[in-house]
Amino acid sequence: METRALAVRYLNGEANEQEVMALDAWVRQSPANALLLAECAIDEQNLPAAAKDVLDEIEAREREQQITPDMLAALLPKGELEPVDITKTVLAQQSERALATQREKERREARKREAAGAKPPHVIIVPRPVVWLATAAMLGLIAWLGNSVFTGSDTPDTAAVEPAALPQQVAEVRSGSHAVWADPTISTDGLRIGEEVELLSGVAEVRFNQGAVVLVQGPAVITPTSNNALKLYTGKLIAEVPPSAVGFEVDTRFGLIRDYGTEFGVEVDAMAGLHTQVFQGEVGVMPRDAKNRLGPETKLLVNEAAEVLPGDAVVNSEAPVASRYVRREEYKLLTADDLTAADRFRAYLYELDRSANMIANISFLGGEMKVKQGPAGQAFKAEWVGGTIVPIRGNAQGTEVMRLEGVPDQGIDIVMPTEQGMDKLTFIAWARVEPQLNRTNAPLLHHNRVDMPKSTPNWQLRPDLDQIHVNQFSEQGKTTTRRSASASVDGIVWEQWHCYAVVIDVRTGKCEHYLDGRWVGSAELGQKVPIKLDGLRIASTGREVTRHPRTIKGEIGLFTFLNTTLDDEGIRRMYEESRGLFD
Amino acid sequence: MSLHRKPIHSTQAVLDFTLLWGKAQDSVRAFISVSVPNVHDREDVLQSTVHYLIEHFEEYDPQRPFVAWAIGVARYRILEYRQKQTRRGRELGGDALQMVSQAFMEHADDAEPRADALRQCLQMLNQKQLKIISRKYYDGLGHEAIAAEFDMKPNTVSVMIRRIRLALGKCIEARIESGAC
Incomplete structure (x- = not known):
């Protein structure tokens, strides 16, 4: 994140704990950083009143400019519209310039329409004397009101300016529907030299005319600087450079990376500096000093990585991390038109590897989740309609580590492992639930482990009519216990998408509940209550009282599970980032 | 107190x-x-x-x-x-x-030129941008309320405000450096 943006978030009380820590460390790095924060605070202090003042001024000016001759005629007493020698007044000259500008603008638009073969719009021709009269009347009113708005020497905003020649197109953009641009109207035909584009999320492919192909990973901001170079302001990218484009350059504020025929990744972060990693071939890295001068080139070979820290201007060797960048294979998985569940699952594994705190992040969008009954007495399996699979992942030891299970009319269970002793959890789920008759008490989401001792607690998140329940199940010997925490929630609308989230600190038993990004209440896990269960299988289906299977029917859109606690802002951001999928 | x-x-x-x-x-x-x-x-x-x-x-x-x-x-x-x-x-x-x-x-003496630069930079925004900034910082509205008023998505409002803030920051620095205030 840009340092200034981080400072602004902090000053507005919007920064989370990690961000404040990062800002603190950054301020302590140098007096210049402390000064930048001080300047941000002064701007922040001045902004509310200044913005309001400037807006008020502009609106007042606009109201005055909207006075028409008709309004004027209605306002002025008859006989006061005396002829004025407008050629002798400054006001008149300005008004004349404005009229001339307007006519020039109309002529330009007419030329454009003609060029495009469009019919000109219907034009009412007003006799020139009428225009002069109206102008004179307008001037009279302005003088009468004692207004000084037009007394400045600035020409109006509409002054005729000939359009400059557009910079050369040097690259084209290809992106799937998952890529979100800050400017949704971005032209994919051609990126021009100097054109700054911001990718908010997703991955987009930028193909340079000379042959280099760049996979930009959002959030990122880039600008092509030639047909074989770009500037990366922030974010990550992978550059694939064929022989025709050897010498391709990625410039950043912390240094410049020059390719020698290769595939390499670059990441720029205001706080962390520059990181680069070579996947094939060779690159040269030149750090920038505080005066923006490039330092000596350090060569990196395949499987080597390096970083340049802010203010350091030195290339430090780093251990490469294979999953740090989105490479071609993952990009293909993300953008495939007919994404199978297997593709989705493989893409999901990439993302999981990249996110230190993320245990699961599963999107069920793009395919309908259907619950299918298994053999009698056995678990039920979930499948995506249209061909699919129950995704089961084996880790290096061949242990099953994740499983999706569906139970008819009881939603979907998501079963996965956690680390032993994990004491901070965050569930976030987009779900649409509907009650089944009077049965309203089954889990929609459930978390437990399948490859660890059963004494490890497992979790259940369950939306109810007007409450969200969290249950922690533990099994010790033959006894299974449950601890529950419930928060009353106003605003759940059945059959509509909602984002349910709960943050749990296992040590204190405190649960913070959120609905649609807003905090709705906290609750503490209660005492352990023994329950009748037939092992975890039954616990995981929520059939706590087997004679009365209480059910909820539902659909899950997105499920994320973190082994850390997010704060209010973190939850809100997760909600904001994903809500577009469910609007 | x-x-x-x-x-x-x-x-x-x-x-x-x-x-x-x-x-x-x-x-x-x-x-x-x-x-x-x-x-x-x-x-x-x-x-x-x-x-x-x-x-x-x-x-x-x-x-x-x-x-x-x-x-x-x-x-x-x-x-x-x-x-x-x-x-x-x-x-x-x-x-x-x-x-x-x-x-x-x-750097206490810098506060006044910064305030002047900020006002000049704000004048370079278009009216919609100014209104959004004013709603956010003067009226204290949240992104959802602003989004509803301007018929935008809250995410778009958030991005827009972030970009305006960055642009204002750059503009102020440029004006201070060039001595334009």
């Missing part, structure tokens, strides 16, 4: 204080905003600082910059405030606070 304010003893002293405080207050407010995360508590700390400055105005050495004295006082008020807090918020640590206060003291 029950502080016993001693009067400033002469009319001249009142005028002096008013003049000096008028110039320093933006920097002091800004410094407090960096150091106190809770918006409501900021006002308390500011009040406490002003009370102290008035009470001890006779101790102020006119040879020293007033703003440096005021920020030094504010810094102690902030430390007192932090000691009283039972639950610490998300805030900068003592070392960072010291460095920021130093920056405020050394």
